[in-house]
Amino acid sequence: MTLSKFQIDSRYIAPLLISTILLIGNFKYGILEHPEKTATSILVSILVEILMGFLFLRKMPHLASAYVSGISCGILVRSPEWWPYAVVAALSIVSKYVIRVNGRHLWNPSNLGIVLLLLFAHESVSTLSFQWGNHVYAGLVIWALGLFIVSRLKRLHICLTYIGFFLFYSYVRTFFTGDSFLTEAAPITGPMYQLFILFMITDPKTTTQSKKAQTIVAFSVATMECILRLVGGRWGIHAPYYALTLMGPSANLIEIALQKYRPTGGISPTPVAA
Amino acid sequence: MSEKDFRKTRGPWAIATVIFVGLIGFAAYRNREHAHNGGAASGLQLPSPAVADALSRYGFTLTEGAKAAGLDFSHTPPKLDPKLDPILPRVADMGAGVAVSDFDRDGKPDVYVTDSAEGSKNKLFHNLGNGKFEDVGEKLGVADVNQKGTGTSMGALFGDYDNDGFEDLLVYKWGRPELLHNDAGKKFTRVTETANLPKWMNANTSVLLDFDNDGKLDILLCGYFAEGLDLWNLKDTSIMPDSLSFAHNGTDRHLLKGDGTGKFTDVTKEVGIDTKAWTLAAGVADLNGDGFPEIILANDYGKAELWLNNGGKRFTNVADGTVIGAKAKAGMNISFGDIYNDGRLAIYRTNITESEGNLIQNNDLWLPDKPGSLTYTDEAASLGVADGGWSFGAQFADLNNDGFQDLYLTNGYISADPKDFYWFDYGKVAMGNAVLVQDASLWPPLRGRSMAGYEAKRLWLNDGAGRFTEVAQAVGASDRFDGRAVAVADLDGDGALDILVANQKGPLLLYKNKVSPDSRWLSVSLEGVKSNRSAIGASVTAFFDGQKQTQVVTGGIGFCAQNQRPLHFGLGKTSTLEKLEIRWPSGTIQTVEGAKLTLGKINEVKES
Numbered sequence: 001m002t003l004s005k006f007q008i009d010s011r012y013i014a015p016l017l018i019s020t021i022l023l024i025g026n027f028k029y030g031i032l033e034h035p036e037k038t039a040t041s042i043l044v045s046i047l048v049e050i051l052m053g054f055l056f057l058r059k060m061p062h063l064a065s066a067y068v069s070g071i072s073c074g075i076l077v078r079s080p081e082w083w084p085y086a087v088v089a090a091l092s093i094v095s096k097y098v099i100r101v102n103g104r105h106l107w108n109p110s111n112l113g114i115v116l117l118l119l120f121a122h123e124s125v126s127t128l129s130f131q132w133g134n135h136v137y138a139g140l141v142i143w144a145l146g147l148f149i150v151s152r153l154k155r156l157h158i159c160l161t162y163i164g165f166f167l168f169y170s171y172v173r174t175f176f177t178g179d180s181f182l183t184e185a186a187p188i189t190g191p192m193y194q195l196f197i198l199f200m201i202t203d204p205k206t207t208t209q210s211k212k213a214q215t216i217v218a219f220s221v222a223t224m225e226c227i228l229r230l231v232g233g234r235w236g237i238h239a240p241y242y243a244l245t246l247m248g249p250s251a252n253l254i255e256i257a258l259q260k261y262r263p264t265g266g267i268s269p270t271p272v273a274a
Numbered sequence: 275m276s277e278k279d280f281r282k283t284r285g286p287w288a289i290a291t292v293i294f295v296g297l298i299g300f301a302a303y304r305n306r307e308h309a310h311n312g313g314a315a316s317g318l319q320l321p322s323p324a325v326a327d328a329l330s331r332y333g334f335t336l337t338e339g340a341k342a343a344g345l346d347f348s349h350t351p352p353k354l355d356p357k358l359d360p361i362l363p364r365v366a367d368m369g370a371g372v373a374v375s376d377f378d379r380d381g382k383p384d385v386y387v388t389d390s391a392e393g394s395k396n397k398l399f400h401n402l403g404n405g406k407f408e409d410v411g412e413k414l415g416v417a418d419v420n421q422k423g424t425g426t427s428m429g430a431l432f433g434d435y436d437n438d439g440f441e442d443l444l445v446y447k448w449g450r451p452e453l454l455h456n457d458a459g460k461k462f463t464r465v466t467e468t469a470n471l472p473k474w475m476n477a478n479t480s481v482l483l484d485f486d487n488d489g490k491l492d493i494l495l496c497g498y499f500a501e502g503l504d505l506w507n508l509k510d511t512s513i514m515p516d517s518l519s520f521a522h523n524g525t526d527r528h529l530l531k532g533d534g535t536g537k538f539t540d541v542t543k544e545v546g547i548d549t550k551a552w553t554l555a556a557g558v559a560d561l562n563g564d565g566f567p568e569i570i571l572a573n574d575y576g577k578a579e580l581w582l583n584n585g586g587k588r589f590t591n592v593a594d595g596t597v598i599g600a601k602a603k604a605g606m607n608i609s610f611g612d613i614y615n616d617g618r619l620a621i622y623r624t625n626i627t628e629s630e631g632n633l634i635q636n637n638d639l640w641l642p643d644k645p646g647s648l649t650y651t652d653e654a655a656s657l658g659v660a661d662g663g664w665s666f667g668a669q670f671a672d673l674n675n676d677g678f679q680d681l682y683l684t685n686g687y688i689s690a691d692p693k694d695f696y697w698f699d700y701g702k703v704a705m706g707n708a709v710l711v712q713d714a715s716l717w718p719p720l721r722g723r724s725m726a727g728y729e730a731k732r733l734w735l736n737d738g739a740g741r742f743t744e745v746a747q748a749v750g751a752s753d754r755f756d757g758r759a760v761a762v763a764d765l766d767g768d769g770a771l772d773i774l775v776a777n778q779k780g781p782l783l784l785y786k787n788k789v790s791p792d793s794r795w796l797s798v799s800l801e802g803v804k805s806n807r808s809a810i811g812a813s814v815t816a817f818f819d820g821q822k823q824t825q826v827v828t829g830g831i832g833f834c835a836q837n838q839r840p841l842h843f844g845l846g847k848t849s850t851l852e853k854l855e856i857r858w859p860s861g862t863i864q865t866v867e868g869a870k871l872t873l874g875k876i877n878e879v880k881e882s
Contacts, residue, residue, distance in 0.1 A: 031519075055286040080627075080636040080655060083304055091297050098287065098294045120298055121305035122631045129633065129701060131602075134517040134708045179702070183716045186706030193705070236698040237632055 011064040013149050014199055018071055021142055031132045037085045038074030045070025045089040052097045065109075065205065066093060072110040072199060076192070077117065078126045088113040088125075102256050106249035108206040115245045118238050127238060132191040139189060146198035155202040157211060158218045162197055163188065165222035169229075176230055196240050206248055208255045217251040321785070324750035332735060333674030333790045334770065336750035340784035343765075344407040345399055345774075347782040350391035352426045352448070355508040360719035363688050364696075365505075366390070368478055368498075368554075369448075370758040370776035371429030371834035375441045376401075378459030381876070383763045383838045385774060386416065387782055388427035388445065392506075394420050396427055396445070405766055415462045416443055416454055425449010425474065425506075429759065429834030433482035435491045435532050437807040441839075442536075446477040446495055448505055455536060470538050472528055475501045482829025483558040483567055484806045485545070486586030487859045490534035491806050491829065496553035496571065497525035511715040515552055516708035519602045521575035523712065524551035546588045551576050555833050557608035559619060559826045560813065563646030565861050567811050570598070572605030572623045582648070597650050603635045607833040611670030611679045613657075613736055615821035617645040620653070624665035624683065624833070628726050632697050636660040637668075637683075645824075658742045659734050664726035667760035667833035671771045675793035675844030677819065678738040682731075684757025684775050688720070689727030696725040728754040755780035763838035769795045769874060771842055776834070794848060797876040799840040800827060804860040805881055808839065811859040816843045817852040817868075840876050854879070 022038070025031040032038050045066045053061030073088040092113030096105040099112075117125045150156050170184035177184065187193055201207070201221060207214050225243035228235045235242060324335035340346070349370040351363075358365050369390030374383045382401035389396050395417035399407035411417035420426040425447040432441035440456040453469045454462040476499035482491050499505060499513060500523065515521035527547055530538035542548075551573040561568040566583035573579065577600070580593040593599030598621075607624035618641060625635035639654035654660040662668070663685035670679040688696065699718035703711055710716055731751050734742035746752065755777035762771045770787035777783065796816075800809035810829040815822050825841045845851060851868040858864065858881050871877050 052286075052290060055289065056283050078634060080634055080660060081304070084301070087297050087301050091294065091301075094290050094294045094297065097290045116298055117301055121301040123629075124301075124305045124631065124634075126628075126631050126634050130518040130704045130711075133520040134706065134711050135520075136707045136709060139707055177718070179699075179718045180716060182710055183702055183718055186703045186710045186716065187701070189707040189710060190705035232698045233695065234630065234632075234698075237701055 010153060011062065013153065015064055015067050015071065017146065017149050018068065018195075018199060022071065022075065025132060025138070032075070037082060038071065040082065040085045041074030041077070041089040042067060042070035044086045045073065045093055048090045048093040052093060056097055068199065069093060069110045069113075072195065073113055075195060076110070076114055076128045078128060078131060079124055081124060084117055084121065084125045088117050091116055101253060102260065104252060104256065105206065106252045108200055108203045108244060108248060111200055111241060111244050111248070115238075115241050118241065122234065127241065128192045128195070130190065134190060139191065139194065142191070142194050146194065150198055150202055153202070153204070155204070155207075155214070158202050158207065158214050159197050161215045161218035162201055162222050165219050166225070169222060169226035173226060173229060193240070201244060206252065208251050213251065213255060217247060220247045220251065321750055321752040321783075325748045328745075328749045329788065329790055332745050332749055333676055333793060334749060335788050336773065336785040337788065338750070338753065338783055339786045340782050343405055343784055343786075344409075345385065345782050345784050346409075347387050347389075347397050349387075349777060349779055349782075350389055350394055351779055352390045352392060352505075354505045357508055357511050358505070358714055361714060361717045363690070363720050364717065364725075365714065367687065367778065368758060368834070369426065369428050370778045370780070371427065372759045372761045372774050372776040372782065373430045373432055373830070373836035374761050374763040374774070374838045375432030375836070376839070377432065377441055377443075377456055379440065380459075382767065383765055385763075385765075386411075386430050386432070386443070387776055388430050388834070389420060390426040390428070392420060392422045392426060394426070396420065396430070401765060414460075415464070419445050419447070419452050428478050429480065431480055431482055431830045431836050433491050433810060433829050434806070434808045435482075436534055436536055437489070439807060441808065444480060444482070444493060446480040448476040448499065450474055451477060451480075451495060453536070465536050469536055470540070471495070471530065472501070472540075474504070475528070476503060476505065476525070478554050479556050479834065480830060481556045481558050482808070482810055483569070484811050484859050485529065485567060485569075485583060486531070487566060487805070487811070487861070488586075489802070489804060489806050489860065490532045491808065491810060492532050493528075493530040493538060494556055494558070494569065495528045495530065496556055497527065498552050498554065498574070499525065501525045512712050514712045514714050514717070515575040516712040518575050518704050518711065521552055522708075524549075524553070524573070524576065526550055527553065527571075546590065547581060549579060549591065551579070554606045555608040555623075557610060557621065557831055558811070558828060559610055560811065560857070561619060561642070561646070562648055565857075565859075567859075570608055570621060572608045574604050574606065575602070576605075577602045578605055578623055580648070592648060596648070597638075597652050598640055601635075601638075603638075606666050607668050609668050609670055609832050610826055610828075611681065612824045613641075613670070613679055613738075614740075615678065615738060615823045617815060617822050617824045618642050619645075619824060619826065621650070622654075622659070622668055622670070622681065624662055624668050626664050626726070627661050628697065629663060629729065630697070632701070637662050637665055657740060658744070659732075662732050663729040666758045667775075667835055669760045669762050669773075669832050669835070669837060671762040671773075671837075672795075672842065672844030673733070673771055673773075673787060673789075674735065675770065675789050675795045675846070677821070677823070677844050677846035677848070678736040679823070680736050681734045681742065682751070682760055682762070682773055683733070684731055684760050684777075685726075686729040686754065686756040687726040688724055689754065689756050690720070690724045691722050692724060692728060694723045696720055696723040699723075700725060727756065730754070731757065751785055753783060755783070759833050759835040761832070761835045761837050762842075764797065764842060792847065794845040794873050795843060796845065796851065796871060796873045797840040797842045798854060799876050799878045800856065801878065801880045802858060802860070803881040804862065805858045809858070809881070813857045814841050815855040816845075817855070818845050818850070819848045845873065
């Protein structure tokens with residue numbers, strides 16, 4: 001019996017971590033408010049993934065990414081109604097099949113689903129803000145655990161780039177807003193950003209492929225977010241979601257174009273559901 | 275799936291695309307259904323008249339007439355420590371309270387309003403009975419309670435703590451609470467020094483109750499900012515909640531047991547009320563029917579608490595594990611209503627729903643599964659009373675005398691520049707960790723911006739069959755001030771409950787109610803004998819038309835408010851009232867047959 005037999009499929013690591021955080025947080029603080037709504041997102045996400053898998057590929061897709069999308073939607077979306085939890089999950093999964101270039105889907109599914117709801121249903125939907133509480137030690141544990149796992153997935157550079165530039169831009173914004181550095185940097189100490197940094201911008205399916213490009217994209221997302229934060233209002237409140245929606249696909253399209261016209265040619269298409 | 279494979283899947287792609295677009299369309303459509311009432315206003319405004327057919331359509335109209343009636347009052351907030359200046363409107367965001375009581379027993383309800391600037395005067399408006407009021411606050415010694423160095427008022431309550439027949443006055447403050455004895459309606463004498471109240475607490479709610487049914491009124495005072503904190507002289511700026519959802523740095527409550535002479539003993543720990551929170555509202559009623567009153571607390575930055583009264587000796591928080599303790603919200607109001615006329619007391623907690631969808635908490639309407647049950651479900655969304663905006667005070671009252679209790683709610687947080695909003699900056703620090711959140715110096719300055727300002731008020735008409743219809747604008751409740759406290763009272767004795775609204779940094783409003791004359795009503799004024807004389811804690815059930823509506827005599831209910839003491843029952847078109855069943859705090863159950871009651875007037879009932 002080799003050690004490798006005990007290794008967990010890397011696709012399950014993120015779902016396991018996020019599920020653990022969720023369960024502990026909910027039992028201790030009731031952070032989900034409506035666990036059944038989060039469950040709805042997960043269930044719809046999985047069912048739509050199965051439906052799309054059979055529709056497009058005539059086979060059962062791997063469900064790990066659908067689970068992560070569902071759980072992300074179910075946590076990050078906040079609404080007193082039920083339908084947004086189902087709609088955001090379905091939108092996220094269907095988007096992977098509808099919006100494709102050269103066989104790749106461009107957007108992080110849950111990011112796009114959430115942004116579409118924010119654009120078209122902003123009076124019915126909000127996103128996670130301070131509803132998980134503002135606990136210092138719980139936050140530190142999640143950061144430590146999350147960053148460790150992200151490093152195992154070889155995506156630590158994305159997180160660190162984003163964090164570094166967020167902090168840098170926090171300093172830059174102080175000259176525009178007149179607020180202190182700690183005020184500008186405060187959001188990144190909260191749970192919403194933990195989820196965004198650890199699980200959304202590191203999504204293997206929707207990030208560019210080279211380490212250098214990934215670093216540039218993380219920088220560009222942080223830059224766009226800073227711009228949106230300076231614009232303020234609705235764009236500022238949901239700045240990270242909009243920034244990723246704008247910059248992630250742009251980077252993917254550039255990468256696709258570069259690879260297409262490179263003399264050696266060709267790209268390695270990303271499967272819909274690995 | 276490669277590009278080549280993808281070409282082969284045009285059919286599925288078309289299906290998926292239709293689903294995708296359909297989902298977006300569905301979301302947009304549902305969002306329109308969820309659109310908020312009233313829309314934004316360009317600035318503060320006094321109400322406009324009701325629509326022409328409001329009286330025939332809804333059975334009543336409201337006309338604002340505070341100034342014309344002599345209720346000339348505008349609230350001013352405190353200044354506080356200069357270190358808080360950049361966010362002063364965010365910190366000094368409460369203090370407009372209103373309490374109704376017939377302090378001189380002339381049969382006409384009078385009105386007391388609280389001010390919050392240092393050196394400002396609270397006002398006691400004496401009801402002259404001709405539709406006019408006269409401020410007698412200074413003359414009677416209840417005005418000058420906001421002197422520099424003593425803190426400033428947040429609210430007030432009337433209750434007869436010594437059972438002499440005249441309602442005494444408690445003023446709770448960010449600072450030193452004050453107790454004033456009512457000397458036969460002629461003047462008030464300050465008795466704070468001998469009452470053994472807390473020396474200094476930043477209280478935002480209080481209720482009078484008789485928790486052990488000994489016939490003597492007790493006081494529950496609940497803190498907001500940390501006890502002992504002098505907001506005018508801060509040592510540092512770490513004064514804010516350490517979490518906007520699960521704050522751990524809340525402060526104490528004080529349950530003060532009265533001995534009937536004006537002396538109180540703090541029994542908070544003895545009875546087991548050991549939690550700390552940022553409490554904004556308290557409601558007291560016998561919810562499980564055992565004769566002893568329960569206490570329900572709405573906490574800002576946290577979950578609500580339901581304290582079960584164990585025979586007047588101990589309290590146990592039974593909210594955890596139930597819908598009441600399930601969600602941490604910005605709780606600001608508690609009020610009780612028998613919305614189905616079946617004897618079940620529903621509890622209404624108000625919270626925040628921000629009109630642009632940045633924070634959607636929704637209000638809660640907790641309905642017990644049967645009278646006396648502590649098993650609740652939240653019916654706010656299904657009944658249509660969930661979205662009240664940035665909600666503050668709310669009261670149940672049968673405003674059109676149709677026999678069902680309606681719901682009036684005021685709202686609005688900070689109305690300043692109508693085109694510039696603070697919400698984004700609020701979110702910066704609100705999302706941060708506890709160390710950052712609680713430091714007021716890190717909160718971005720308001721700079722004259724609004725936050726959930728100019729909100730449309732809500733008045734939901736209850737059809738008694740599970741549907742509430744919002745009619746505020748149509749019947750004339752169309753102001754856009756930053757509302758805080760709501761109290762209801764029939765100020766002109768015409769059989770219609772008028773609405774008083776105390777606005778933060780704004781005028782006191784009086785919505786005079788005109789009801790269609792074909793609806794009947796009666797009021798019941800109770801006087802305890804074995805029970806406390808104010809009859810606080812008594813419940814009255816009116817039986818009419820095969821229905822039974824229960825109301826409770828409270829010692830303060832809603833956000834910083836107190837309604838008139840007599841209970842008002844609208845009876846619709848019925849010509850006969852079968853009976854009243856009164857459950858006194860003493861345990862006595864008294865039945866008054868309908869034949870002994872007169873519709874269309876206040877019926878006085880003494881405990882026997």
